[in-house]
Amino acid sequence: MSEYHVDPTQIVGYAFAPTTYSYTERDVSLYALGVGAGADPLDARELRYVYELSGDGFVTLPTFGVVFASQMIVGLLSGDLPGLRFNPMLLLHGEQRLDLARPLPARASVTLKPVISAVYDKGSGALVIIDVPAYDDRGELLALNQSSMFIRGIGGFGGERGASEKLELPTREPDQTVEQATLAQQALLYRLSGDTNPLHADPALAAAGGFARPILHGLCTLGFAGRAALNAFCGGEPARFKSIRGRFTRHVFPGETLITRFWRENGRVLYESVVKERGDSALMGVIETA
Amino acid sequence: MSEYHVDPTQIVGYAFAPTTYSYTERDVSLYALGVGAGADPLDARELRYVYELSGDGFVTLPTFGVVFASQMIVGLLSGDLPGLRFNPMLLLHGEQRLDLARPLPARASVTLKPVISAVYDKGSGALVIIDVPAYDDRGELLALNQSSMFIRGIGGFGGERGASEKLELPTREPDQTVEQATLAQQALLYRLSGDTNPLHADPALAAAGGFARPILHGLCTLGFAGRAALNAFCGGEPARFKSIRGRFTRHVFPGETLITRFWRENGRVLYESVVKERGDSALMGVIETA
Numbered sequence: 001m002s003e004y005h006v007d008p009t010q011i012v013g014y015a016f017a018p019t020t021y022s023y024t025e026r027d028v029s030l031y032a033l034g035v036g037a038g039a040d041p042l043d044a045r046e047l048r049y050v051y052e053l054s055g056d057g058f059v060t061l062p063t064f065g066v067v068f069a070s071q072m073i074v075g076l077l078s079g080d081l082p083g084l085r086f087n088p089m090l091l092l093h094g095e096q097r098l099d100l101a102r103p104l105p106a107r108a109s110v111t112l113k114p115v116i117s118a119v120y121d122k123g124s125g126a127l128v129i130i131d132v133p134a135y136d137d138r139g140e141l142l143a144l145n146q147s148s149m150f151i152r153g154i155g156g157f158g159g160e161r162g163a164s165e166k167l168e169l170p171t172r173e174p175d176q177t178v179e180q181a182t183l184a185q186q187a188l189l190y191r192l193s194g195d196t197n198p199l200h201a202d203p204a205l206a207a208a209g210g211f212a213r214p215i216l217h218g219l220c221t222l223g224f225a226g227r228a229a230l231n232a233f234c235g236g237e238p239a240r241f242k243s244i245r246g247r248f249t250r251h252v253f254p255g256e257t258l259i260t261r262f263w264r265e266n267g268r269v270l271y272e273s274v275v276k277e278r279g280d281s282a283l284m285g286v287i288e289t290a
Numbered sequence: 291m292s293e294y295h296v297d298p299t300q301i302v303g304y305a306f307a308p309t310t311y312s313y314t315e316r317d318v319s320l321y322a323l324g325v326g327a328g329a330d331p332l333d334a335r336e337l338r339y340v341y342e343l344s345g346d347g348f349v350t351l352p353t354f355g356v357v358f359a360s361q362m363i364v365g366l367l368s369g370d371l372p373g374l375r376f377n378p379m380l381l382l383h384g385e386q387r388l389d390l391a392r393p394l395p396a397r398a399s400v401t402l403k404p405v406i407s408a409v410y411d412k413g414s415g416a417l418v419i420i421d422v423p424a425y426d427d428r429g430e431l432l433a434l435n436q437s438s439m440f441i442r443g444i445g446g447f448g449g450e451r452g453a454s455e456k457l458e459l460p461t462r463e464p465d466q467t468v469e470q471a472t473l474a475q476q477a478l479l480y481r482l483s484g485d486t487n488p489l490h491a492d493p494a495l496a497a498a499g500g501f502a503r504p505i506l507h508g509l510c511t512l513g514f515a516g517r518a519a520l521n522a523f524c525g526g527e528p529a530r531f532k533s534i535r536g537r538f539t540r541h542v543f544p545g546e547t548l549i550t551r552f553w554r555e556n557g558r559v560l561y562e563s564v565v566k567e568r569g570d571s572a573l574m575g576v577i578e579t580a
Contacts, residue, residue, distance in 0.1 A: 030320065030482055038475040041504055041544060042493055050478050051491045183473065185328040188340050192320055201341045203332055214331055254331060 003085065006126050006157040008119050010083025016075070016114040021068060021134075024107040025052035027193070028060045031067060034190035035223030036180055045236045049227070052106070060104040062241040063226035066096060066219050069132040069145035070194035072114045076130070076149065077197065084119070084128065086151045089209065093218050094127065095148035097245045101141050103238035110134040110142055117146075120162030125152040127162060167247065167284055169272055174261035178228040179276070182216060184255040190220040211251065218248035221283045225260050225273050229287045232262060233269050239290070246285035250275070258282070293375065296416050296447040298409050300373025306365070306404040311358060311424075314397040315342035317483070318350045321357060324480035325513030326470050335526045339517070342396070350394040352531040353516035356386060356509050359422045359435035360484035362404045366420070366439065367487065374409070374418065376441045379499065383508050384417065385438035387535040391431050393528035400424040400432055407436075410452030415442040417452060457537065457574055459562055464551035468518040469566070472506065474545040480510040501541065508538035511573050515550050515563050519577045522552060523559055529580070536575035540565070548572070 032038065032049040040046060048059040079088040111134070118129040132145040183189065187200040195217050198205045206214040226244050234240035252258065257276040262269050273283040322328065322339040330336060338349040369378040401424070408419040422435040473479065477490040485507050488495045496504040516534050524530035542548065547566040552559050562574040 026482055029478070033475055033479055033482075038478040041474060041478060041491070044493075047491070047493075050475075052486075053488055053492065055492070055494060184331060185323055185340075188319070188328040188331060189323055189479075192316055192323075196342075198343055201331070201337070202343065202345070203334075203337075204345065 004087060004154050005085055006119060006154050006159065007083035008157070008159045011081060011116055012119055014082060014116045016072065018111055018113045019071065020109055020111055021071070022109040023067075025058060028064055028106060031064045031193045031223070032061050034186070034193050035061065035063065035220055035227055036182065036186075037061070037227060039181070045231060048236070058106050059236070059238060060106055061223070061227055062100055062104065062230060062238045063098065063223045063244060064104055065098050065100055065134070065143040066145060066222065067193050068110060068112055068134045068143060069096070069130075069147055070219070072112070072130060072132050073147060073149075074194070074196055081116075086154050090125075090152040092150045092152065093147065093248055094150040095245070095247045096219060096222060097146040097243065099144045099243040100238075100241065101143060104142065108142075109137055118162070119159055121155050121157055121159035122150070122161065123155045125150050125155045126157065126159075167270070167286065169270055169284065170263045170265060172263070175264050176232045176262040178232065178260050178262070180224050180228065180258045180260070182224070182252065182254055182256055182258065186220065186254040187214055187216050190217050195219060213253060215251040216254050218246070218283065221248075221252050221258065221273055222246040222285075224258055225271055225283060225285070226287070228260050229262060229269055229271065229289075233264070233287070233289050242288040242290055244285065244287045246283050248283055250280040250282045252282045294377060294444050295375055296409060296444050296449065297373035298447070298449045301371060301406055302409055304372060304406045306362065308401055308403045309361070310399055310401050311361065312399040313357070315348060318354055318396060321354045321483045321513070322351050324476070324483050325351065325353065325510055325517055326472065326476075327351070327517060329471070335521060338526070348396050349526070349528060350396055351513070351517060352390055352394065352520060352528045353388065353513045353534060354394055355388050355390060355424070355433040356435060356512065357483050358400060358402055358424045358433060359386070359420075359437055360509070362402070362420060362422055363437060363439075364484070364486055371406075376416075376444050380415075380442040382440045382442065383437065383538055384440040385535070385537045386509060386512060387436040387533065389434045389533040390528075390531065391433060394433065398432075399427055408452070409449055411445050411447055411449035412440070412451065413445045415440050415445045416447065416449075457560070457576065459560055459574065460553045460555060462553070465554050466522045466552040468522065468550050468552070470514050470518065470548045470550070472514070472542070472544055472546055472548065476510060476544040477504055477506050480507050485509060503543060505541040506544050508536070508573065511538075511542050511548065511563055512536040512575075514548055515561055515573060515575070516577070518550055519552060519559055519561065519579075523554070523577070523579050532578040532580055534575065534577045536573050538573055540570040540572045542572045
C-alpha cells in the first residue's frame with residue numbers, strides 16, 4: 001500500500017464532527033465586498049449587500065452560503081482521513097453546488113454536518129464528493145453545499161467511475177452579459193471569509209502550484225457570477241435565488257476582469273465566466289431561480 | 291437652557307464604562323486592507339500586514355490602534371452625555387493622536403477606559419477631547435488614543451479656549467512623496483473595522499451633510515499615511531513607529547488618490563496628504579519614529 005491511498009469502504013459515508021458557525025452582518029458585508037459588491041457606493045441595490053442600515057433593507061447574498069463549506073474544505077487540506085490519504089498540493093476544487101432552502105438571515109448560528117457522500121475513480125485521480133448541510137437553530141435545513149474535490153494521482157483504486165455530466169452552453173447570443181472588474185487584493189479580501197488556503201495569498205506556494213502569482217478562489221468567482229445573476233434575473237431578491245452550481249475550469253488572477261454570459265433555458269439560467277484579459281473560460285454552471 | 295448645551299463642570303472628567311475589545315489576525319488583516327495594504331499581492335513587505343502565515347512574519351499595522359477608539363466615537367454619536375447634549379450631525383472629527391507603548395500583538399483582548407479629558411470653548415463650537423487608554427490583559431498600557439471632536443454651534447458656554455497649536459509644514463521639497471489610490475469601496479471596507487458612522491456609507495446622510503456621496507473616514511486616510519510612513523521611515527518595523535498625530539482638514543471621496551508628502555524634521559516626520567484629483571489638503575500631522 002502506497003503512502004497515498006483511497007479505500008471507498010472506509011471513506012464513503014465518513015461524517016466529520018458537526019461544527020457550529022456563527023456570523024453577523026459584518027461577516028455578510030465582508031463576504032459581499034469579497035465578491036465585488038459595493039464597487040459603486042451609490043448603487044442602492046448593491047448597498048443592501050454591504051451596509052447593514054441600508055434604507056432599502058439589508059440583504060445577505062445567497063452565495064454567502066458557500067462560506068459554510070469553506071472551513072470544511074480547509075480542514076480537508078490536512079490530507080489525512082480514514083481511507084483517504086493524499087498530497088494536499090494535488091487537491092483541486094472541481095465543482096460546487098449550493099441549494100438554499102430559504103433566504104439566509106443577516107445573522108445566524110448554523111450547525112454544519114459534513115459527510116463524504118461519494119468517491120469516484122476517475123483513473124487519473126479520485127473525485128471526492130462532500131455534502132455540507134447547514135441547519136438553523138431550530139434544526140431546520142437552511143442550505144446544502146456539495147463540493148466536488150478532484151485529487152490527482154490517486155485514481156485506479158477500483159471504485160465506480162460515476163456519471164460524467166457535461167454542461168452544454170447554448171450557441172446563441174447570451175440573454176445578459178455582465179462585466180465585473182476584480183481587485184488586485186480580491187483574493188486577500190475574499191479569504192477573510194474563511195477559505196484561507198495559502199494558494200490564494202502566498203506567492204511561493206502559488207509558484208509551487210505552477211502559477212505566476214496567487215490565484216483567486218474559485219468560490220470567489222462563483223460569488224461574482226451569483227451576484228450578477230441575483231441582480232439580473234432575481235430583481236435583487238434572494239427569495240428568488242434557489243441554487244447555484246459551478247464548475248471551475250481555469251484559474252483567475254486577482255485584478256483580472258470577468259465577463260459572464262447568461263442564458264435563460266427551460267426555466268434555469270446557464271452561465272459562463274470568461275477572463276477578459278486572456279479569453280479563458282474560468283467557470284460555468286447553472287442557477288435555478290423562481 | 292437650550293436643548294443643546296455644554297456644562298464643563300459635569301462633562302470634564304466623565305469616564306465611560308470600561309469596555310473590552312478582542313481582536314484576531316482576521317481583524318488586523320481586514321483593517322490593513324481597509325487602509326490600502328495588499329494592493330500589490332507580490333509585495334512581500336505589505337503581505338506581512340494582510341496574510342497571517344506570511345513567510346516574513348505577520349505584522350499588525352501600528353495605526354490599527356485607532357480601532358480601539360472607534361467604538362467610543364460611534365458611542366458619542368448618541369449626542370447625550372451628562373453635561374453635553376448636542377446634534378450628532380454637527381460633530382466633526384478634528385484630530386486624532388495615537389501613542390503606542392509597544393507594537394500591537396496580532397491578537398489580543400484589550401480593556402478600554404475612555405474619559406473626557408477636556409472641553410474647550412472655541413466660540414463657534416465646543417472642542418471635546420476624549421482619551422482612550424487601552425490596557426493589555428496584564429493591565430499594562432498598550433496604546434493611548436486621543437480624539438478631538440469639534441461640535442459646531444454649541445460654543446460660547448464660557449469655558450477655556452485652549453491652546454491653538456498650528457502645525458507648520460516645511461516649505462522645502464519633501465523627503466518622500468507617496469501616491470496611494472483608494473478604492474471606490476474603501477469606506478465600505480474600512481467601516482467593517484468598527485467606525486460604522488452612516489456618513490461613510492449612506493448616500494442620503496452624506497447629502498444631508500453636504501457631500502455629493504459618502505466620504506472616506508478621516509482615520510482611514512490617516513491609516514494610509516501611517517502605512518506609507520511605516521514603509522518609508524521605519525523599514526516596515528512597528529517597533530520604530532511610536533506615535534501618529536493627524537488633523538483632518540478636508541474630506542476625501544472613496545476612489546480618489548492620496549498624495550502624501552513627508553519631511554524629516556528634528557527627529558520627527560511631518561506629513562500632509564493631498565487629494566490628487568482636487569488638490570485639497572485632507573490631512574496633516576506628525577509621526578514620531580525611533
